[in-house]
Amino acid sequence: MKYKKYLILLVVSFALVIFTSTTKVSAASYNYDYWHNIVYSSEGLSHKDTFYDQDILNPNGTTPVDANGNQLVKFNTLEDMAVYGERIYVLDAKTRDSKTLTFGGDPTSVDGASTVYVLDKSFNYVGQQSVFAITKSAKAQLERFYTYFDEEKGETVRVYETENAKNNYQDRVYIPYPDGFTPKTKSGLDLAENTAVILRNARGITVTKDALYIADTGHYRIFKLDKDTYTVTGVYLTPNDETFRNPWVFSEASDGKQLFYPIKLAIDVANRVYCVADRIYEGILEFNDNGEFNRFLGVNKVVPNPLKAFWTKIMTETQIAQIALDLPPMFTNLSIDKKGFLYTTSKPSDNTQATNLIKAINTSGKDVLKRNGYTEPSGDAVYIGASTNPQIPIGPSSLNAITVSDNGIYTAVDTKRGRMFTYDNEGNLLYITGEKGTLSHNLNEPVAIRYLGNDIVVVDRESRSLIRFQVTKFGSLINEATELYNQGLVIEAESIWREVLKMNSNYELAYVGIGKSLLRQGKYKEAMENFKMGNNKTYYSKAFQGYRDEFLEENFGIIMTSLVAIVVAYGAYKGYKYIKRRNEEDYEGGDENA
Structure with a gap:
């Protein structure tokens, strides 16, 4: 009997070990319940394929090479991606590389000359562009902006004509055509003669039906290009606002003001340009189609820190002055849906608070995102707030990019833990996908995310790759049921x-x-x-x-009959009690008279 008990304990222990090992929840297969407990969940997305630069081939399967046999596609610092129709546009900032351009037979090395790679939907090579012709009107815009009156010298300065601009090609407002460059022509485009531009450390790209927009971050400007010829047709420069200073004018009045570093872009149906700018807390910048700055919108609110508020009550003014100001969280990325709502991501204010990291901003600048789910649409609901282990990521998710599908489902990617969070338009967390690691499908530094049909493509800067995920059977069912619900077909969604x-x-x-x-x-x-x-x-x-x-x-009839019966019975009971009491009183009165 004694050995039998030990045998039972051994079997139970073994079963617990097996059960625990087989039900371990990985980073790519969990969700949150109502109580914010982590629960097992099937994967909504699964890895489909990964494309490194050597995987980008011509449609016939050969490697794209130049006239000298050099490989044309060389991913360096991938920053952003845009998808429209049958084309994928990949922006490589080239911050870790230099490009050699030849002018009149004289080779010149240009640092950070960004490149746009154009691929088809099968990730086959279509072309690339790093030098862009410019129209006369766009050139005139640049010359007007880079011309100012120097009060100290008492003369007008044209930045594009200074000796520094002429000798330093990477900082030039525009450049002559490099050797071997031939601009594409198109009816209606009035090209400036022998004038082109190059990008420097560009970080944002988006595309519409007719145009391509690029954030030329290192040159403090945004370009609008004809999508067929890659010719610059419009320029968006430093906004005329007290927040910014002109990059070429230095004065006491410019102290404390910011340079214009555009990093991410979105375009609405009226061709208004919405821009997230680095180091700017005032909100998203809006430009009209003529390149004029309209306004800031959707500014994030300052999230108060209770601990800091407590200490400021007992600190001296000198100590308080040394504390960093509480600033609104900065926007990190944006995407626009077919209704014109701007879906944005923001940095968390600190390692303890994650509020409104995702927003849906309307044209009035108000956040109208629905948050009806069990968790806030801000990535992970549960996280470690502090740790001495440098290998453990602490604090809330750091959402770095977002994309919206046509049916209102949106996915944001967390660069801190390498995860994608997919939500419906009610704010319900549908599924979580991805994790960091050493495999080709791991997301170690995701910087951009886009829907490609039903698939999702993520640009990973660290691995210099494009990673494609496909919807699983589980995810497909959820998406289908969600779309039916959005269409009002609630009953039809039940079976799914x-x-x-x-x-x-x-x-x-x-x-x-x-x-x-x-x-x-x-x-x-x-x-x-x-x-x-x-x-x-x-x-x-x-x-x-x-x-x-x-x-x-x-049961109305039964209830009413019962109520009437109760009332009648109660009345009869009260009548009976009353008659009985009167009879007793009469009886007692008769005895006294006798």
Whole structure:
């Protein structure tokens, strides 16, 4: 008997070890329940393929090379990506490389001369561009901006004609055509003669039906280009606002002002340009189609630090002056949906607070993002706030890029832990994908993310690669059910949500979806059970109200008959008591008279 007990304990211990090892939740297969507990979840996205520069081939399978046999595609510092139609535009800032341009037979090394690679949807090589012709009107814009009156010298200075500008090609406002460069022509484009521009440390790119927009960060400007010829047709320069200073004018009045470093772009249907600028806290910049600065919009609010507020009450003025100011979180990226809403990501204010890291900003500058999920749409809901281990990332997610699908589903990527978070338009967290590591599908420094059909492509700066993810069966079911719900087809989505539960019985959002279908069908009791499983108090109350009203309606006759019977019985009882009391009083009165 004694050995039997030990044998049972051994078997149970072994079973626990096996169960624990097989149910370990990886970074790519979890979600959060109503109580913010981490729960197992099937993957919504899975790795499809990874493209390094040597994987970018011609459509016939050969390696793209120049006239000297040198490989044309050499990823260096990938910064951004845009997708439109059948084309993928990849922006390489080239900050760790230099390009040799030849002018009149004289080779010149240019640092950080950024390149735009153009690929088709199968990631085949289409072309690349690092030198861009410019129209006469765009050239005139540049010359007007880079001309100013020097009060000390009492003369007009044209920056583009100074000796420094002529000798330093990488800092020039514009350059002559390099040897071998032939601009593409197109009807309606009035090209400036022998005039081109190059990019320097460019960090943002986006594309519309007719134009390509590039944030030429190192030159403090944004270019609008004709998409067919890659000719610059418009220029967006340092805004005429007290926040900024002219990059070529230095004075006491410019102290404390910022240079204009555009890093990310989005364009609406009216061709207004929305720009996230580095080191700017005032909000997103808006330009009109003529290149004029309109306004800031969607400024982030300062998140108060309770601990700092406490210390400032007991510190001296000198000590308080040494404390860093509480500034609004800076925007890190943006994307625009088909309705014109700007979806943005921001840096967390510190390692303890993660509020409104994702926003949906309307044309009035207001955040209208719905936050009806169990967790705030800000990445990980649970994280370590402090650690002495440098290998453990601490603090909230650091969301660095975002993309929005046509059906309102959006995905943000966290550069701190290498994860993608996908939400529906109600703010529900649908699934989490990715992690850091040494494999080709790991996200170690994601800087851009875009939908490519149903797939998602992530630009990873550290690995210098484009990583494509495809929707899994589980993710496809969730996306389909979500889209049906958005179309008002709640009942039609029920069967799909039931398929989701077959794959993952922990998926609380599926219970809510089923509950909404049952609620619309008037099956209140069953709806209550599903809302309870999904921990949705709001819809549980609605289902309970319906169940109560239905119960009252169906049993109205019985209830009213019972109430009447109770009233009649109570009246009869009270009458009986009254008569009995009167009889007793009469009896006692008769005895006294006798």
